[in-house]
Amino acid sequence: TILKGTILESLDEMMDWYQVEFNTTDEEGNTTTHKVSYALKNGQSVGDVITYTYEGKDYQATIIKEADVKHSKCKISDSSESKAVYGVFQAWDNDDDTVNDMYVAQVGTFIVRVNSSVTTLNKGDLIQSNGDGTGKVQSDDIIRASTVAKVLSTTKIETYADGSYTVPCSLHC
Numbered sequence: 045t046i047l048k049g050t051i052l053e054s055l056d057e058m059m060d061w062y063q064v065e066f067n068t069t070d071e072e073g074n075t076t077t078h079k080v081s082y083a084l085k086n087g088q089s090v091g092d093v094i095t096y097t098y099e100g101k102d103y104q105a106t107i108i109k110e111a112d113v114k115h116s117k118c119k120i121s122d123s124s125e126s127k128a129v130y131g132v133f134q135a136w137d138n139d140d141d142t143v144n145d146m147y148v149a150q151v152g153t154f155i156v157r158v159n160s161s162v163t164t165l166n167k168g169d170l171i172q173s174n175g176d177g178t179g180k181v182q183s184d185d186i187i188r189a190s191t192v193a194k195v196l197s198t199t200k201i202e203t204y205a206d207g208s209y210t211v212p213c214s215l216h217c
Contacts, residue, residue, distance in 0.1 A: 046133045048202070049157035049210040050177040051121040051192055052148060054130040059115040064096045064105035082107065118148065124175035127189040131217045132156055150217040156193045160207025169195045171213060178208045191216050 064082045069075050078098065088094070088107060096105035118130045132154060137145035156171055159178035170182035171193045179192055187194075193213035203209040 046120065046146070047157055047177075047204055047208070048133060048135065049155040050133040051157065051173045051179055052118040052130045052133055052177075053121045053123060053126050053128045053173070055117040055119060057117045059112055059117055061110040061112050061115070062090070063108050063110045064094065065108050066096055066098065066103040066105035068098070068103065079108070079110075081110070120177040121173040122175055122177075124173060124180075125190045126173045126175075129173055129190065129192050129217050132192070132215065149215055151215050153196065153212060153214050155201050155210035156195075156213045156215075157204070157208050157210050160209070165195060165198050165211065167195055167198055171195065187216060193217075 062082045062084050063079045065077065065079050067075050067077050080096075080098065082096075084107070090107055090109050092107045094105055094107065095102050116130070121129060131148040131150035134147040134149045134154065137147060157178050158165065158171065159174045159176065159180055162180055165181065168185075170185060170187065170191050171179035172182045172190050173192060174180040182188070182191060193215050195211055195213055197212045200209045200211060
């Protein structure tokens with residue numbers, strides 16, 4: 045379980061995404077190659093030929109690795125003032141592909157989870173990672189590589205069981 049607004053760091057490793065590739069033939073004999081996102085099942089790997097159901101019909105499909113140039117893996121931030129901040133957790137992608145995807149807010153406005161030890165928070169404060177998935181107030185007002193966000197309002201949107209809370213911010217990840 046990741047709480048909404050939790051600060052995430054990027055890892056130096058790209059996501060592995062997979063597809064199945066197969067051909068369909070229409071009534072006129074025209075062949076179309078399809079590539080459809082696919083979640084590997086236990087024991088499956090790239091190059092395997094499987095039976096894949098598409099629009100109610102079974103096809104022989106080959107598992108391929110999808111080219112991905114922008115999705116790095118991430119973790120809950122565990123480095124105080126990390127320069128590898130990726131964004132803040134927004135929600136799990138609950139589509140039906142069974143891949144453990146998430147939505148990450150990175151620029152624009154969203155909430156940020158602030159550590160319970162931060163008792164004084166002012167509009168305009170800059171937030172950095174506290175090293176535990178929450179944020180802390182940055183010691184100066186200079187936007188840095190480690191700056192996560194700027195506080196837009198001190199209104200507490202939600203308070204969690206551990207005392208951390210979320211506030212509206214502009215994200216600078």
